[in-house]
Amino acid sequence: CNRRAFIRNSMAVAATAALVEPGATLFGRASAAGAGLQPIRLGGPAFAKTEDPEALALAHRKLGYRAAYCPGVALKDTDRIRALSEAFAKHDVVIAEVGRWCNLLEADPEKRRQNLAGVTEGLALAEAIGAGCCVDIAGTFSTTSWFGPHPDNLSARAFDAVVENARKIIDAVKPKRAKFCYEMMGWALPDSPDNCVRLMKAVDRPAFGVHLDPCNLINSPERFYYNTALLNECFDK
DSSP states (O other), X not given: XXXXXXXXXXXXXXXXXXXXXXXXXXXXXXXXXXXXXXXXEOBOXXXXXXXXXXXXXXXXXXXXXXXXXOOSOOTTOHHHHHHHHHHHHHXXXXXXXXXXXXXXXXXXXXXXXHHHHHHHHHHHHHHHHTOSEXXXXXXXXOSSOSSOXXXXXXXXXHHHHHHHHHHHHHHHHOOSSOEEEEEOOSSSXXXXXXXXXXXXXXXXXXXXXXXXXXXXXXXXXXXXXTHHHHHHXXXXX
């Protein structure tokens, strides 16, 4: 895979984290002192060369993971969805996310329609398989890259379009347990904790969540040198 794909797969551990029962192991504190804290399940790609649900789940546990990306499965393949869900639950591996990586602000109307349909299907799959979320980038107005920078990506026009897309996707699926999320980006919405909050309020749907990717928020010297403050701000807000 290319460098971007490798970084995405490697660094998405934090982004794919799923929260579990309160405990203190992650924080190195006594349980009494850490009451109310929730340790993070770590996950990532297992690179298992098998399609067997049981073997896929065990491959993640073998690496010490208790969270995973959604294995490849079609929404219409209900038997395989059930088998995967049961196997991963049996071995205590949470399916953290269904990734649907495309440009929801694509300039070509037909491609944009197809992308919206694909992400909507991704949220339906997340709901069916019991994944924590379906995630995509909010999109870009760039005509040369599906994820690249553009001066209008942080404009009011972009904000309105991003809100409308999220509502359309969520309202089409009406999920009860899965969330729809936009991955944080350094040059597109949501590019800051404040813009995450703005989007959540504007979308105004319980099924709209936060996909915390702090690596992507490091887009300036200030954020690089004061990244602890940025992380604290993320969790505080």
